[in-house]
Every structure is written in C-alpha cells, then in structure tokens.
Amino acid sequence: MKNRELFEKARALMPGGVSSPVRAFKAVGGEPVVVASARGSRIWDAEGREYIDFLMSWGPLILGHAHPQVVRAVQEQAQKGLSYGLTNLHEITLAQMVVSAMPAVEMVRFVSSGTEATMSAIRLARGYTGRKYVVKFEGCYHGHGDSLLVSAGSGVATLGIPGTPGVPEEVAKLTLVVPYNDVGALKEVFERYGEDIACVIVEPVAGNMGVVLPKPGFLEAIREITRAYGALVICDEVITNFRLSKGGAQELLGRDPDLTCMGKILGGGMPLGAYGGRREIMEKVAPEGPVYQAGTLSGNPLSVVAGIATLEELFRLNPYQELQRLTQKLTAGIGEVLSRKGIPHRINQIGSMFTVFFTDREVYDYETAKTSDRELFGRFFRSLLREGVLIPPAQFEAWFLSTAHTEEDIDTALERVDRAVSSL
Ligand code: KE4
Numbered sequence: 001m002k003n004r005e006l007f008e009k010a011r012a013l014m015p016g017g018v019s020s021p022v023r024a025f026k027a028v029g030g031e032p033v034v035v036a037s038a039r040g041s042r043i044w045d046a047e048g049r050e051y052i053d054f055l056m057s058w059g060p061l062i063l064g065h066a067h068p069q070v071v072r073a074v075q076e077q078a079q080k081g082l083s084y085g086l087t088n089l090h091e092i093t094l095a096q097m098v099v100s101a102m103p104a105v106e107m108v109r110f111v112s113s114g115t116e117a118t119m120s121a122i123r124l125a126r127g128y129t130g131r132k133y134v135v136k137f138e139g140c141y142h143g144h145g146d147s148l149l150v151s152a153g154s155g156v157a158t159l160g161i162p163g164t165p166g167v168p169e170e171v172a173k174l175t176l177v178v179p180y181n182d183v184g185a186l187k188e189v190f191e192r193y194g195e196d197i198a199c200v201i202v203e204p205v206a207g208n209m210g211v212v213l214p215k216p217g218f219l220e221a222i223r224e225i226t227r228a229y230g231a232l233v234i235c236d237e238v239i240t241n242f243r244l245s246k247g248g249a250q251e252l253l254g255r256d257p258d259l260t261c262m263g264k265i266l267g268g269g270m271p272l273g274a275y276g277g278r279r280e281i282m283e284k285v286a287p288e289g290p291v292y293q294a295g296t297l298s299g300n301p302l303s304v305v306a307g308i309a310t311l312e313e314l315f316r317l318n319p320y321q322e323l324q325r326l327t328q329k330l331t332a333g334i335g336e337v338l339s340r341k342g343i344p345h346r347i348n349q350i351g352s353m354f355t356v357f358f359t360d361r362e363v364y365d366y367e368t369a370k371t372s373d374r375e376l377f378g379r380f381f382r383s384l385l386r387e388g389v390l391i392p393p394a395q396f397e398a399w400f401l402s403t404a405h406t407e408e409d410i411d412t413a414l415e416r417v418d419r420a421v422s423s424l
Helices: 004-013 068-079 089-103 113-130 154-158 182-197 220-230 248-253 301-317 319-339 372-386 408-420
Strands: 035-039 044-045 048-052 105-113 134-138 175-179 196-203 232-236 258-263 273-277 346-350 352-356
Touching: 035 196, 048 182, 068 301, 068 346, 089 273, 089 301, 089 408, 105 352, 113 134, 113 273, 134 182, 175 182, 182 220, 196 220, 220 232, 220 352, 248 258, 301 346, 319 346, 319 352, 319 408, 352 372, 372 408
Parallel strands: 134 175, 134 196, 196 232, 232 258
Antiparallel strands: 035 044, 044 048, 105 273, 258 273, 346 352
C-alpha cells in the first residue's frame, strides 16, 4: 500500500494521521512518510524506499536504528516480563549509571517521557521553594506540560500554534518568557519577580528553535542570578544527555544545575525519561517527601534495559570526537553546496547535532531563527526526501548523526544534497 493511502487511513483514525504533530509534515508540505522498518543509519518507508536518516527519531538513537545489543537486551527482558509495577533490578543499575555520569544528579526518578520529566521537575521546584513563577526561554521546548507550552519551540513553533490553547491564562501567566541568550532580560524579570520565581528551565544547548548555542556567559549568568534570588536551575538535557558527552551539556558547559531532566538517548529509543538532582531537593519527592508524582510504567524494565544497553555501548565506544568529525564533514559539505548555489544560510552545529537555517543572519535566539526562509526550507526538505535523505520535517529542529553513520553514508548524503539543491 502506498504512503498516501496509508496516511489517509491514519488521518481518519488519528488527528493529523500522527501520534505527534511534527510528524505530519505540515510545515514542509508534501506527502508524509509512513515507516516500515529501520536499521543502522537507514530507514525504509511503506513503499520500500530507503533513506539515509538524519532525523533519527528526534534524538534517542545515537547508536543507530535497531542496534543489535539494544534489541537483544529488550528481547531477553521481554521473556522475563514487560512490566512489574514494583522496583526492578535494572532500575537500580541505570540509576547508578546516571548518577555516576552526571555529578549534579545525586538522586534520580524515572518516568516515561521527557514531558513527564520536565513537568515533574517544575512541580518539584515549586514544591521545594514554595514559589509559583517559572522562567523559560522563547523558542525552547520542554514537552507539552501546561506550564511549558508558552512561547515554546519545536512543534509549537513549527506549526505556529500560539502555544497556549487549552491552557488557562491563570496557568500561562505564571510562566515568564525571556529571549534565549538575553542576560539583560533575565535580570529584569528577576528584579520584578525574583522572590516569587521557583525556577529557570533551560535547554543548555537549544535544539527546538533549531540548534542554538549558549553565548559565553549565558549559562553562568543563569546560575548566578538564580542563586542570588534563591531560585532553582532546571537543566533540560532531554536532547543533550549523553548526546554531547557522557555527562551531557552540563559536563561541557558546567554550571551545576539544581535539577536535570533526561530522556531520548536515556531510553535508547524506548519510552523513558528521568529527572534528578541534589539529594536535598529530590528527597521532597513522594513517598520520601510531599511532592507527588507517579506512573504505572515508570522505570519500566523493557525501557530501562534498552537504556542500560545503549549507555554501556556508548560509554565503551566513547564516540564523541568521531561523531563531531563526521558531523562537521557533513555540515561543511552542505555549506559548500549552498554557497556554490549562492543560497544564504547559517549552520549551527555542536557535537552530532546541527541545523541548517536559510538566513544570512547569525542565529542566536528564536527571533533570529525565525528569519530563516521556511518556504525554502520546505522545498529543501522535499527535494532531499526525493533524493533519499530524511531530515527533520521542520525548520526548528535538530539533525542528528549516530555511530551507525559511516564515512560512505556522509559521502553519499553529500552527493544527494548536491542533487537536491540543484533542483531547488
Ligand atoms: P518527550 O515528551 O517528547 O519525550 O520530550 C519532551 C522534550 C523535552 N525537552 C526537550 C529539550 C525536548 O526536545 C523534548 C522533545 N523534543 C521533540 C522534538 N524536538 C520531540 C519530537 C516530537 O514532539 O514529536
């Protein structure tokens, strides 16, 4: 059955034919792809067409699709049961691996998604400080929790959704939004609300307005200002945990956060999130403390063994330099093609994640990210898809490489990029 027919069936049964908005290709046009299988750096649609994959399921698959060790771990665990509803051996193993890898995390609580991690961390920060305001940065996306769908990035930005339909203004007004990388604006909001601000939540490297890097001093300023006012820093590492280094962005960029949110790579492609941080804060979480958070499938053994297998292989390989080298080869090649065609562009890259913006402006926050020519991005996306390259179907997202992407994959991808750009 063709993608189109399948998608029509999907659309009749699920809003937009998808289980998550960005998968509907609304921002880029063209026929959404229905996936049949994937392995390593490749993914196949229902029509048997093969793509080199730089979407990589939005970040979890740093070892590539269907890594044998991860698949084997899940298969073996499945024989022993899919869910117990009580603490299982593997949760203890993974909790130890997380605490050992991220010094700012002394205790951790597993949940089933990044959204659950961030919404729980916000509740914990409010419960611990007794304060109600939350500060986030424009264009950052922290999942679809009510308090965080205010001027969010990712799918909210991509679809141009105002960000708060269904979220009462009484809730939305407790979220204060400032531009990313704008220390002055952050200082102003603290001068006005400081004593009532529970926390600042930040993507230490933004991935949801496209990749945007923190300017020197930005993360330090967040730490200093929050400390001065007694507010907590929540570092949202759902994308960056184990992506940029074993200790995530905070290992590279320091600034010991009070709480850290994790997901994606943590579960190796299975549903898993976590939040953790300083023991004196985490001990406020039920049943130890009064801040309630729960979940039937939290710490699920299948997800946890997938995470353990992923991190064990990742730590054994320590592939970060090689991932950076291959990624920079790809971004340099894309830059050459676009320059040769006289197409204005900016490529923001760190480690194995990057975004191509079609603008001649430096992109350092959401406003400058929005100067990208999104109509051109849509044509670029569709042209790449025709050539057999899958990238995120949205401008305000990150492309990802994995240890399964080879030198040949990058060379082939660059040939396909050249053909795709020629037909723009
Ligand atoms: P999930 O609930 O989607 O597992 O995680 C939410 C989340 C939290 N924090 C950050 C920094 C995130 O990037 C995300 C989710 N990322 C999006 C894409 N950038 C997931 C893709 C989607 O929404 O379908």
